[in-house]
Amino acid sequence: MRREALELYLVTDRALSLGRPLTEIVAAAVRGGVTMVQLREKECNTREFIELGRAIHTLLQPLGIPLIINDRADIAQVLGAEGLHIGQHDMTYPDARRLLGNEAIIGLSVVFDRQARECLSYTDMDYIGASPIYATPTKTDTAEALGLTGLQSIRQIVGESLPIVAIGGIHADNIQPIIRAGADGVAVVSAICSAPSPERAARELAAAVKQAKS
Amino acid sequence: MRREALELYLVTDRALSLGRPLTEIVAAAVRGGVTMVQLREKECNTREFIELGRAIHTLLQPLGIPLIINDRADIAQVLGAEGLHIGQHDMTYPDARRLLGNEAIIGLSVVFDRQARECLSYTDMDYIGASPIYATPTKTDTAEALGLTGLQSIRQIVGESLPIVAIGGIHADNIQPIIRAGADGVAVVSAICSAPSPERAARELAAAVKQAKS
Numbered sequence: 001m002r003r004e005a006l007e008l009y010l011v012t013d014r015a016l017s018l019g020r021p022l023t024e025i026v027a028a029a030v031r032g033g034v035t036m037v038q039l040r041e042k043e044c045n046t047r048e049f050i051e052l053g054r055a056i057h058t059l060l061q062p063l064g065i066p067l068i069i070n071d072r073a074d075i076a077q078v079l080g081a082e083g084l085h086i087g088q089h090d091m092t093y094p095d096a097r098r099l100l101g102n103e104a105i106i107g108l109s110v111v112f113d114r115q116a117r118e119c120l121s122y123t124d125m126d127y128i129g130a131s132p133i134y135a136t137p138t139k140t141d142t143a144e145a146l147g148l149t150g151l152q153s154i155r156q157i158v159g160e161s162l163p164i165v166a167i168g169g170i171h172a173d174n175i176q177p178i179i180r181a182g183a184d185g186v187a188v189v190s191a192i193c194s195a196p197s198p199e200r201a202a203r204e205l206a207a208a209v210k211q212a213k214s
Numbered sequence: 215m216r217r218e219a220l221e222l223y224l225v226t227d228r229a230l231s232l233g234r235p236l237t238e239i240v241a242a243a244v245r246g247g248v249t250m251v252q253l254r255e256k257e258c259n260t261r262e263f264i265e266l267g268r269a270i271h272t273l274l275q276p277l278g279i280p281l282i283i284n285d286r287a288d289i290a291q292v293l294g295a296e297g298l299h300i301g302q303h304d305m306t307y308p309d310a311r312r313l314l315g316n317e318a319i320i321g322l323s324v325v326f327d328r329q330a331r332e333c334l335s336y337t338d339m340d341y342i343g344a345s346p347i348y349a350t351p352t353k354t355d356t357a358e359a360l361g362l363t364g365l366q367s368i369r370q371i372v373g374e375s376l377p378i379v380a381i382g383g384i385h386a387d388n389i390q391p392i393i394r395a396g397a398d399g400v401a402v403v404s405a406i407c408s409a410p411s412p413e414r415a416a417r418e419l420a421a422a423v424k425q426a427k428s
Contacts, residue, residue: 045303045304046285046303046304046305047302047303047304047305047306048303050305050309071260072286072288073288073291074286074287074288074289074291074305074313075288075305077287077288077313078305078309078313088261089259089260089261089262090259090260090261091260091261091264091288091289091292092261095264095292099288099291099292
């Protein structure tokens with residue numbers, strides 16, 4: 001995986017999409033500059049998840065934008081998706097790698113320093129998601145917010161060996177300090193899914209990341 | 215898969231287990247004569263599902279009793295479970311077979327005649343679950359009950375080419391007509407999980423199946 005693929009990482013949430021179809025949100029977000037897409041579905045059944053994933057994959061594949069499936073390694077396999085994102089309550093990283101093979105992009109959410117240290121033993125891990133940077137209504141099962149200090153601490157632990165994408169409460173106005181604190185990119189949910197124009201929102205976010213990195 | 219493995223098929227449901235640990239229910243059920251176990255978990259997270267599955271697999275494997283995972287092909291792979299059970303809202307049968315390989319036991323729930331006819335094109339399918347035979351509080355997303363007539367109709371469609379396990383509202387007293395209507399075995403949830411003694415319940419059910427087949 002190219003590290004730049006993490007620059008603006010859209011994580012989907014249908015409940016936050018204001019009733020608009022997810023394919024429409026994703027298509028607009030991609031036009032605006034999203035570099036990677038994670039399909040996160042916690043409510044729907046497997047068949048529906050696969051059908052939705054297939055529609056989104058069809059849209060992303062010709063553009064070379066990786067589709068990452070949240071949690072469900074089997075759905076990633078069925079779709080031939082580019083990767084899997086796992087959290088601390090999903091299967092372990094070694095199990096995910098064993099199921100999906102060497103080519104898959106696999107990322108893991110990390111909240112605590114000890115979890116970041118654990119990642120160092122997985123030399124073929126593609127990225128970690130530092131989560132949540134700020135408090136957010138999107139996920140209710142997450143720990144206390146990391147803040148910039150927590151993000152800096154995780155960067156210090158993993159050094160340059162692992163790309164970090166920051167997630168949680170991120171919008172165009174707070175990207176600069178997050179990138180400076182050590183993130184390679186940012187992941188957003190509501191900043192794109194709930195935006196009046198997901199395309200314009202993605203464009204502003206992408207520009208903010210580019211500017212922070214320049 | 216030996217067709218006899220379907221004779222008394224326990225499908226787990228923690229919510230119906232009266233607060234008793236599932237490993238305890240399964241261990242007792244196996245002592246009573248259960249021939250196959252399906253782990254069905256719709257609420258818990260992936261990590262918890264895997265840990266529970268591992269504990270149950272450890273218990274069943276030395277006894278040669280197949281562990282079947284409901285819906286989650288990835289969890290079946292992680293556990294090295296013997297098989298997968300899918301419903302009409304899960305991944306398709308060809309996808310499941312592709313993921314799990316030729317050795318896996320794969321069964322599919324069937325409600326309507328046309329679904330039974332579809333199964334005939336899958337020559338390597340291991341069994342179908344005819345569901346629900348009778349109305350049941352266990353599953354709320356299922357269609358109208360098949361009754362004995364519906365079960366007979368499914369048996370007529372698939373002939374002897376596919377083993378059938380009947381599920382839904384089955385207890386020791388109604389097993390005989392179900393077996394006579396064409397089922398190779400019965401699957402139960404609450405008849406074992408909610409029984410005061412899951413071991414005794416399984417023993418009575420197993421005896422009823424044997425008697426109906428004799």
